Amino acid sequence: MSVVSASALSLTFETDDGPVHALSNVSLEVEKGDFVSFIGPSGCGKTTFLRVIADLERATGGAITVNGVSPEAARRARAYGYVFQAAGLYPWRTIGGNIRLPLEIIGIPKAEQAERVARVLELVELEGFEKRFPWQLSGGMQQRASIARALAFDADLLLMDEPFGALDEIVRDHLNEQLLALWARTEKTICFVTHSIPEAVYLSTKIVVMSPRPGRIIDVIDSPLPKQRPLDIRESPEFLEVAHRVREGLRAGHSYED
Numbered sequence: 001m002s003v004v005s006a007s008a009l010s011l012t013f014e015t016d017d018g019p020v021h022a023l024s025n026v027s028l029e030v031e032k033g034d035f036v037s038f039i040g041p042s043g044c045g046k047t048t049f050l051r052v053i054a055d056l057e058r059a060t061g062g063a064i065t066v067n068g069v070s071p072e073a074a075r076r077a078r079a080y081g082y083v084f085q086a087a088g089l090y091p092w093r094t095i096g097g098n099i100r101l102p103l104e105i106i107g108i109p110k111a112e113q114a115e116r117v118a119r120v121l122e123l124v125e126l127e128g129f130e131k132r133f134p135w136q137l138s139g140g141m142q143q144r145a146s147i148a149r150a151l152a153f154d155a156d157l158l159l160m161d162e163p164f165g166a167l168d169e170i171v172r173d174h175l176n177e178q179l180l181a182l183w184a185r186t187e188k189t190i191c192f193v194t195h196s197i198p199e200a201v202y203l204s205t206k207i208v209v210m211s212p213r214p215g216r217i218i219d220v221i222d223s224p225l226p227k228q229r230p231l232d233i234r235e236s237p238e239f240l241e242v243a244h245r246v247r248e249g250l251r252a253g254h255s256y257e258d
């Protein structure tokens with residue numbers, strides 16, 4: 001069974017300036033354990049697609065299931081953790097307090113909250129930072145804390161919307177490595193939005209190239225790269241070939257617009 005199964009999905013926003021076709025005829029299967037990146041220019045519907053999976057938007061056409069059920073049923077069953085573009089930590093709560101907050105809201109017993117916080121802090125390599133406040137952490141560490149918060153739900157599916165977009169390249173490289181290690185250890189299914197070709201190719205088992213107006217899929221690339229990926233794999237011919245195909249797809253999508 002696919003984790004996400006979309007078939008001829010479309011979503012049109014009715015706005016004062018007329019309809020906006022954010023998604024058109026999107027069909028995609030995300031299998032358990034996949035690391036799927038969505039790449040494409042601004043406005044091609046990447047965030048909208050993630051939000052449909054998360055039941056934060058409703059499709060206006062086609063069909064989608066998450067873990068075999070409707071996005072609403074999946075949300076109620078806490079099927080996913082969501083990591084946003086900005087870390088979005090509450091400044092008046094400690095890192096541990098931020099991670100705990102959603103667990104408090106859904107009524108997880110205190111002892112289990114503590115266990116989960118300790119486990120996810122270890123997964124993102126932030127042991128010892130539980131009692132610090134967000135402003136005492138670097139941008140990269142804050143983003144890791146927000147990943148920890150999403151992991152604390154213990155869902156098999158992680159939705160990540162450009163989590164590293166605001167970070168400099170060195171920090172981003174490091175977080176990409178850490179995220180791959182975390183993915184390998186936890187065997188989660190990850191849907192990841194990015195604007196960066198190297199990031200998409202480095203991280204993914206499957207790359208979905210999208211194009212705007214209307215937002216649609218141009219190409220789906222199954223990565224030939226092995227699961228173990230040192231950073232210097234980015235200089236290998238296989239890597240460069242996939243990056244080239246992504247770039248070609250983006251270019252083709254762009255000329256469609258003109």
Ligand SMILES: Nc1ncnc2c1ncn2[C@@H]1O[C@H](COP(=O)(O)OP(=O)(O)OP(=O)(O)O)[C@@H](O)[C@H]1O
Nearest residue numbers: 013015020022041042043044045046047048049215
């Ligand atoms: N609530 C909304 N009402 C009207 N239009 C919307 C709404 N949300 C998104 N859109 C439009 O739908 C299109 C797709 O937006 P979306 O945010 O999914 O794109 P994106 O690919 O994630 O872009 P970016 O890379 O800039 O985040 C855009 O044209 C956007 O303006």
